Amino acid sequence: MSRLRVAAGVAAVLLVAAYLHDPPWAGRITSGLLDWEDDASGTIYRWTLGRASFFVPGDATAMTLPMRAVFPGPNGAPVTVRVSVDGRWLADVTLDHPDEWVRPVLPLPAKSTGRRFRRVDLHVSRTAVGDDILGVQTGQIALDRAP
Amino acid sequence: MIDRVLRHFVAIVAVCGMAGYIWLFSRPAADAPIRSDGYNYYLYAPAWLIYHDLSLQALSEDWYGGTAFPKFAGMVRSEDTDRWMNRHPIGVAVLMLPFVIVADLLTRWSNLPRDGFSFYYQHAAALAGLAYFLIGLAILRRTLSRSFSAQTTLWTLVAMTFGTNLFHYAVYDGTFSHVFSFASICALVEIADRWWTRPARWHAVALGLVAGLIVLVRHTNGIVLLLVPAWGVSRWPEVRRRIDELWQRRRAVLAIAAVAAAVVAPQLALYQWVTGHWLVNPYAVHGLGFTFGSPHVWGALFSTERGLFFWSPVLLFAVAGLFVARGWARHVLGPSVVVLVLNAWIIASWMEWQYGASYGHRAFIDTFGILALFLAAFFAWASARPRLVPYVAVATGLAIALSVAQMIQYWLRIWPTRDITWDRYRALFLTFR
Numbered sequence: 001m002s003r004l005r006v007a008a009g010v011a012a013v014l015l016v017a018a019y020l021h022d023p024p025w026a027g028r029i030t031s032g033l034l035d036w037e038d039d040a041s042g043t044i045y046r047w048t049l050g051r052a053s054f055f056v057p058g059d060a061t062a063m064t065l066p067m068r069a070v071f072p073g074p075n076g077a078p079v080t081v082r083v084s085v086d087g088r089w090l091a092d093v094t095l096d097h098p099d100e101w102v103r104p105v106l107p108l109p110a111k112s113t114g115r116r117f118r119r120v121d122l123h124v125s126r127t128a129v130g131d132d133i134l135g136v137q138t139g140q141i142a143l144d145r146a147p
Numbered sequence: 148m149i150d151r152v153l154r155h156f157v158a159i160v161a162v163c164g165m166a167g168y169i170w171l172f173s174r175p176a177a178d179a180p181i182r183s184d185g186y187n188y189y190l191y192a193p194a195w196l197i198y199h200d201l202s203l204q205a206l207s208e209d210w211y212g213g214t215a216f217p218k219f220a221g222m223v224r225s226e227d228t229d230r231w232m233n234r235h236p237i238g239v240a241v242l243m244l245p246f247v248i249v250a251d252l253l254t255r256w257s258n259l260p261r262d263g264f265s266f267y268y269q270h271a272a273a274l275a276g277l278a279y280f281l282i283g284l285a286i287l288r289r290t291l292s293r294s295f296s297a298q299t300t301l302w303t304l305v306a307m308t309f310g311t312n313l314f315h316y317a318v319y320d321g322t323f324s325h326v327f328s329f330a331s332i333c334a335l336v337e338i339a340d341r342w343w344t345r346p347a348r349w350h351a352v353a354l355g356l357v358a359g360l361i362v363l364v365r366h367t368n369g370i371v372l373l374l375v376p377a378w379g380v381s382r383w384p385e386v387r388r389r390i391d392e393l394w395q396r397r398r399a400v401l402a403i404a405a406v407a408a409a410v411v412a413p414q415l416a417l418y419q420w421v422t423g424h425w426l427v428n429p430y431a432v433h434g435l436g437f438t439f440g441s442p443h444v445w446g447a448l449f450s451t452e453r454g455l456f457f458w459s460p461v462l463l464f465a466v467a468g469l470f471v472a473r474g475w476a477r478h479v480l481g482p483s484v485v486v487l488v489l490n491a492w493i494i495a496s497w498m499e500w501q502y503g504a505s506y507g508h509r510a511f512i513d514t515f516g517i518l519a520l521f522l523a524a525f526f527a528w529a530s531a532r533p534r535l536v537p538y539v540a541v542a543t544g545l546a547i548a549l550s551v552a553q554m555i556q557y558w559l560r561i562w563p564t565r566d567i568t569w570d571r572y573r574a575l576f577l578t579f580r
């Protein structure tokens with residue numbers, strides 16, 4: 001193999017790596033979330049599983065994350081959702097009343113990376129096991145963006 | 148021209164496979180690549196790599212609260228140890244692991260969720276299936292090319308790839324076990340043939356490794372290991388001579404057995420740890436088993452529901468090939484027939500003989516690397532009879548076209564996933580909406 005080919009191969013790998021470090025499509029990636037549904041009142045929501053992840057734009061300074069437990073925790077206890085951003089703990093949100101939407105406004109800490117999107121992870125303290133395994137309902141997220 | 152196409156055949160199929168894959172998994176409401184049985188086969192990989200946990204409990208806790216897995220997975224806890232029992236063995240996950248490791252590195256690099264089921268993991272698991280299928284195809288080409296003309300080899304590869312459900316299980320259901328078994332059985336045939344004709348030291352280790360993987364991926368496929376000692380024995384009087392040959396090669400035979408045992412040992416250890424028993428039928432708790440006395444032979448081979456030959460009619464030529472095989476193919480006929488018949492009996496005896504939701508009869512795919520030898524034998528026989536050639540060519544072309552059309556119907560979700568009656572088949576025949 002000629003030096004030129006090796007150099008071209010290395011350059012291609014580096015370019016792909018640079019592209020994948022901050023992929024423009026990351027904002028569309030979700031994991032652990034079921035399809036969108038709407039309830040009788042027309043509220044749009046998605047169920048999480050025991051964990052779920054999604055992305056928000058990197059310039060967001062705060063997000064309002066609507067959540068509803070629907071099913072209580074063991075012995076009627078509240079359900080807690082741990083929220084992390086880019087792998088760092090952000091907040092524990094307690095859902096005291098199963099039927100009530102809770103809309104916490106979560107300030108997003110200053111970015112530590114220059115990526116386009118930030119990863120939000122949810123960990124739910126209990127799951128409801130039936131035909132499906134369900135965490136909590138999440139509604140449409142509202143974002144505050146940097147001016 | 149034919150030589151060139153044959154040389155690039157695997158690359159051509161790879162391009163077709165990637166095109167099909169991208170279409171299937173980028174359409175609206177596409178299925179996740181890791182689903183159904185594929186989920187169970189894959190499950191070990193994230194449990195080992197990300198959760199560092201052999202018991203699957205950590206994964207269950209993170210995703211499902213620790214008390215359950217999705218219903219379709221049929222995961223149960225062992226009554227003896229309370230540990231999770233997965234009905235599928237570890238072999239597919241072992242073979243997927245290099246792909247999943249790359250997916251894990253990319254996941255960290257791209258800051259995607261390192262949860263075992265996000266974007267890269269899904270596609271790495273499925274593309275592993277496509278990759279092993281291509282490896283199997285390349286090995287099969289090598290085996291066939293030694294004994295058949297380029298034209299016969301090419302026709303055989305085209306017919307096996309597109310005239311059966313093999314391509315579908317590489318592209319759409321690549322996380323299932325079948326293409327992994329296909330590749331490893333193709334490898335077994337190739338190495339066994341080389342070992343008996345021109346033995347080299349590495350053959351014994353390779354045979355042991357492949358034999359172990361075959362069992363690790365799907366335990367019932369262990370019957371194909373009969374090919375190794377019986378390869379080339381086509382008449383009873385040769386059995387005595389073969390026993391002598393095996394005795395002369397006893398060190399190599401021991402090496403094969405030792406390597407195979409080492410490969411299978413982790414699975415046995417896992418069974419022991421999970422259930423307290425070394426050998427387990429993981430399906431027993433689901434009420435499933437074999438009914439060897441009343442196999443569903445008609446259903447498995449000819450029915451509209453799942454019949455192998457109904458859905459992949461080109462394989463009838465492979466059956467004809469068993470009768471007209473000459474030369475090398477005749478030489479390997481005996482053990483191949485024994486394995487194919489035993490395999491069909493085992494498949495037809497499984498209580499769930501339709502093998503759940505699937506396109507065609509998926510359980511036979513594993514041994515397509517053996518059937519292909521006799522499809523080639525038939526094409527070689529036909530090519531020596533010029534008056535037959537046009538008829539065989541047209542019939543093969545039609546069978547391939549039908550198979551591709553029906554596969555696309557399955558992709559478009561036209562076919563019910565099981566229990567297709569004749570009336571239903573006729574009503575849906577070549578409809579694409």
